[in-house]
Amino acid sequence: MRAVVQRVSQARVTVDTEVVGQIARGLLVYAAAAPDDTDADVNYVADKVAHLRIFPDDEGKMNRSVTDVGGAVLLVSAFTVQADARKGRRPSFDASAAGEVAQPLIVRLEDALRGYGVLVQTGRFAAYMRVESVNDGPICVLLDSRRLF
Numbered sequence: 001m002r003a004v005v006q007r008v009s010q011a012r013v014t015v016d017t018e019v020v021g022q023i024a025r026g027l028l029v030y031a032a033a034a035p036d037d038t039d040a041d042v043n044y045v046a047d048k049v050a051h052l053r054i055f056p057d058d059e060g061k062m063n064r065s066v067t068d069v070g071g072a073v074l075l076v077s078a079f080t081v082q083a084d085a086r087k088g089r090r091p092s093f094d095a096s097a098a099g100e101v102a103q104p105l106i107v108r109l110e111d112a113l114r115g116y117g118v119l120v121q122t123g124r125f126a127a128y129m130r131v132e133s134v135n136d137g138p139i140c141v142l143l144d145s146r147r148l149f
Contacts, residue, residue: 003029011026
């Protein structure tokens, strides 16, 4: 499982004209599952997201997590996070799980984050979504449960 984690001061997801998820201070997380991901992959990403120390402490150093600051997570399923653009100009999405595999894994990621006490809002799986965010920093972190980067 891979994720792109962005520290935000606010973010929201709209499907058609309906706001389906919205947060103030916290993390915007784009996540994608691989076909052979397991609960171990989900748990790795959930633990990292919940405990990444990317919020400033009183001295301005990145020493606090989203849970430490009482922030929220806006979790957006985005199969493109698994894209491979190393060859040619058109990315390959072969490493991304099909919907029937990915959706339960993304739901488990949502549940695992909630298990850490994080307030979680979501996008809508497989929908065309408009995501708006105000990046804070900007701080962006890439996560990969297989530790390929």
